[in-house]
Amino acid sequence: MRETWQGPLEKIDDYRWRIPQTYAVGMRVPGLIFADERLLQSITKDQSLQQVANVAHLPGIQRYSLAMPDIHWGYGFPIGGVAATDPDDGGVVSPGGVGFDINCGVRLLRTSLTADAVQPKLKHLVQTLFTTIPCGVGMSGDITVNRDAHREVMVKGAQWVVETKGYGVPEDLEHTESSGALDGANPVNVSNRAYQRGSDQLGTLGSGNHFLEVQVVDTVFDEETASAFGLRIGQVTVMMHSGSRGFGYQVCDDYLEVVERAMPKYGIRVPDRQLACVPVDSEEGQRYLGAMRCAANYAWANRQCLMHLARKAFEKVFGKSWQELGLWLIYDVAHNIAKLERHKVPAENGTEKRLLVHRKGATRAFPPGHPEIPKVYQAVGQPVIIPGDMGRHSYLLAGTDGAMDQSFGTVCHGAGRMMSRAQAVREAGGRSIEKELEAQGIIVMGRGRKGIAEEQPKAYKDVNDVVHVVHHAGIAKRVVRMRPLGVIKG
Amino acid sequence: MTDTGYQFFEHTADVGLRVHGATLAELLCHAAQGLVRLLVEEGPIGSQETRSIELSAPSAEVLLERWLRELLFWFGTDHFLPSDYRLDVVTDTQLRGRIRGERFDSSKHVPGVEVKGVTYHQFRLTHTPTGWDAELIFDI
Numbered sequence: 019m020r021e022t023w024q025g026p027l028e029k030i031d032d033y034r035w036r037i038p039q040t041y042a043v044g045m046r047v048p049g050l051i052f053a054d055e056r057l058l059q060s061i062t063k064d065q066s067l068q069q070v071a072n073v074a075h076l077p078g079i080q081r082y083s084l085a086m087p088d089i090h091w092g093y094g095f096p097i098g099g100v101a102a103t104d105p106d107d108g109g110v111v112s113p114g115g116v117g118f119d120i121n122c123g124v125r126l127l128r129t130s131l132t133a134d135a136v137q138p139k140l141k142h143l144v145q146t147l148f149t150t151i152p153c154g155v156g157m158s159g160d161i162t163v164n165r166d167a168h169r170e171v172m173v174k175g176a177q178w179v180v181e182t183k184g185y186g187v188p189e190d191l192e193h194t195e196s197s198g199a200l201d202g203a204n205p206v207n208v209s210n211r212a213y214q215r216g217s218d219q220l221g222t223l224g225s226g227n228h229f230l231e232v233q234v235v236d237t238v239f240d241e242e243t244a245s246a247f248g249l250r251i252g253q254v255t256v257m258m259h260s261g262s263r264g265f266g267y268q269v270c271d272d273y274l275e276v277v278e279r280a281m282p283k284y285g286i287r288v289p290d291r292q293l294a295c296v297p298v299d300s301e302e303g304q305r306y307l308g309a310m311r312c313a314a315n316y317a318w319a320n321r322q323c324l325m326h327l328a329r330k331a332f333e334k335v336f337g338k339s340w341q342e343l344g345l346w347l348i349y350d351v352a353h354n355i356a357k358l359e360r361h362k363v364p365a366e367n368g369t370e371k372r373l374l375v376h377r378k379g380a381t382r383a384f385p386p387g388h389p390e391i392p393k394v395y396q397a398v399g400q401p402v403i404i405p406g407d408m409g410r411h412s413y414l415l416a417g418t419d420g421a422m423d424q425s426f427g428t429v430c431h432g433a434g435r436m437m438s439r440a441q442a443v444r445e446a447g448g449r450s451i452e453k454e455l456e457a458q459g460i461i462v463m464g465r466g467r468k469g470i471a472e473e474q475p476k477a478y479k480d481v482n483d484v485v486h487v488v489h490h491a492g493i494a495k496r497v498v499r500m501r502p503l504g505v506i507k508g
Numbered sequence: 509m510t511d512t513g514y515q516f517f518e519h520t521a522d523v524g525l526r527v528h529g530a531t532l533a534e535l536l537c538h539a540a541q542g543l544v545r546l547l548v549e550e551g552p553i554g555s556q557e558t559r560s561i562e563l564s565a566p567s568a569e570v571l572l573e574r575w576l577r578e579l580l581f582w583f584g585t586d587h588f589l590p591s592d593y594r595l596d597v598v599t600d601t602q603l604r605g606r607i608r609g610e611r612f613d614s615s616k617h618v619p620g621v622e623v624k625g626v627t628y629h630q631f632r633l634t635h636t637p638t639g640w641d642a643e644l645i646f647d648i
Binding site for chain 2: 064066090091092093094097114117118119154155156157158211214215224225226227264267268270271274278290291292294435436437438439440441465466467468469472508
């Protein structure tokens, strides 16, 4: 099933490659891949570039079907794929362009602790985080919601968690993409089955590549921006990666069927069933977007709950309040989402148009001065959080004007997988990845036996290579690099 | 194909499942067993709870999708794991039967991976001279 890419790939420069529109009949725009020659060697080994070409068939797609350097084979869209469609030009919305885990995303906290202060308590801290935060298959959370509360979560997102549960402070919301709640969420469009699946999942991490990580800043690339983000070398940070849990999966499930059934009505044909789509302004498109926004808001509520639990674990271990420990939220970003945004379209003489930007494993990266980023970051640009694997590094970047010019204000979302799960387990060959990481000073705890082997560092591209490309392509700039100290996995 | 009637195939981030059954009913059972093996790595799954199931669909492909989605829904809502399948009626467009199983128990089940959904990507179900074959990819 892992077919090597045989199609054309034109080099634009050291960091940009094009799949010409002539590659396949039906492509409405070319493909544009951000990568260097080294990353291309792994990218061309699976079917992700074919998926870039397939996405280029979507009605109303603008400029390019985009792929970030962490791209890998997904389902329908590649992971690391971006497509902007114009609703006024027959543009479509595709639930597959968002995926099952709607608003899967990452949040990053700083602390006032140094690695030296954390080190003696690191094992205890990781154990406490592991027992405080429900993670892994078959785990429910303690934060349950009845139907009325659930409806409020869908509309208010993280704000509901702060105001109703008292988990966190209003400042957290200012430091969350879209303030932790998208407008236009419509609970009427959410099925009873989704309600049922979401009733006990707030404040749960999940499994697979979801994680919570205690890290230390090991490199500062840009002192001024790092200072604006409240970071300096040697400082401990906390990163978490999770999404909308079963609630979002069910919303996607429900609408894949709705949208596929409706396609003939609009005369739409796509090369992969998973790219099923309908016009943005159609009845089905609006229903999906209303439900998708509910799931996106649920995800922000979930990450707000997870952060609350993490703060409690730190309080328990260090015997101080989270405020005294300086556990402030730097930012929270979505990386599986479709959002209406205003972008310049060259074909329209550079005028701004309202486009629906699908980000499937890709992160919004808005530049300094953009009205949608917090006041406190206006001078430096949006913080962009890029998790790597559990043995190497993660990054904090800042948004740039280059992303607005080239990629609809979008950048990569992580390191990107390179090995299949089975291949990663085979590669581990029964070795204890936990012990290997512990020898490097990284404490890892997980629930499954195979899970940590599946998620081992070698399964991923080196995030340093991925970030090198986006920095030099000018679609984000490096600010700070972190290395892991402790990790919990589902 | 292994003697279990299913085998996994590789995908960069997700997991592919290849299934065979002499009949459509057998294929549905094998697909369910593959799904359960992903959710739980190890540990016997009991059969103390019985549930009824009735599904209809416009085609056998959609029936297979809905079957797996129903089982995922059961697991996603109350962690029910099927172990025994009595499918009384199975046509290309209809399924009726009783499923026995038990709820996930962390004291005896080693958790596997969370399955987020059944994707449409490269989904295939074919009726062959030797029975039924399917390939599908789960989002992990």
